[in-house]
Amino acid sequence: MSKNIFEKLLWSIALPGFGQYLNGKYFKGTVLLILELLINTQSHFNQIILMSFHGEMSEAIKHANYQWLMFYPCLYFFAMWDAVKDAGGGKDPISFLPYVLTAFFVTVGLIFSSKLVIFGVLLGPVWLPMLFVFPGAALGVMIKKIINKQSLKTIP
Numbered sequence: 001m002s003k004n005i006f007e008k009l010l011w012s013i014a015l016p017g018f019g020q021y022l023n024g025k026y027f028k029g030t031v032l033l034i035l036e037l038l039i040n041t042q043s044h045f046n047q048i049i050l051m052s053f054h055g056e057m058s059e060a061i062k063h064a065n066y067q068w069l070m071f072y073p074c075l076y077f078f079a080m081w082d083a084v085k086d087a088g089g090g091k092d093p094i095s096f097l098p099y100v101l102t103a104f105f106v107t108v109g110l111i112f113s114s115k116l117v118i119f120g121v122l123l124g125p126v127w128l129p130m131l132f133v134f135p136g137a138a139l140g141v142m143i144k145k146i147i148n149k150q151s152l153k154t155i156p
Contacts, residue, residue, distance in 0.1 A: 005089040012083035016076055019083025032079050039075060043068035048125055057124035061114045064125045070110060073129065077103035094147055098140030105136025 012019030016036040020029030040046060043065045051060035081099035084090050109132030113125040123131065 002088070005084055005087040008083045008087040009080055009089075012080045016079030019079065020086065023083060023086040025086055028082070032075065032082075035071075035075055036079075039068055039071050043072065045069065045072065052124050052126035057122045060124045060126065061122075064114075066110070066114075066125075069125065070107060073103045073106035073110065077106070092144070092148065094144050097144045097147075098137050101140035101143070102133055102136035105132040105139070106130075108132060 008019040008022050011022055015033065017029040017031075017033030020026075020032060023029075044063045048060045048064050048069075051057075051063065077099045081090065081096050085095065090096070106129045109129035110125060113123065113128040116123070116128060118128075118131075
């Protein structure tokens with residue numbers, strides 16, 4: 001990944017829409033930024049993050065508006081993939097796969113975040129979905145490699 005592409009990925013991780021601004025896609029960046037602010041506000045995400053950092057998981061769960069929060073992973077990972085693709089990365093036809101599977105796994109982590117206890121710890125709506133990034137990304141990269149390997153075998 002080139003420095004330019006990596007920079008846009010990191011800005012997109014910081015805030016959805018920023019990578020698009022750097023790519024000169026101002027309308028798309030503005031739409032993503034407005035959606036991020038809407039979802040963030042309606043889901044009480046910043047409040048949930050603060051509570052989670054202070055170890056107040058039960059309070060974070062009570063304050064979370066899961067109906068809105070469930071939109072966040074897809075928006076977040078789409079914005080990252082789109083910033084990378086528009087910056088010239090992701091030339092592989094299935095380059096989206098790690099992003100899609102990570103969004104899916106993070107959403108599943110969010111679904112179970114109010115109930116799933118790991119080693120006696122309730123991780124809540126911030127830490128459990130973040131933990132689910134790793135299997136989602138790993139599975140996405142593995143499947144992408146398998147598909148690409150199979151594609152190379154079929155080329156005469």
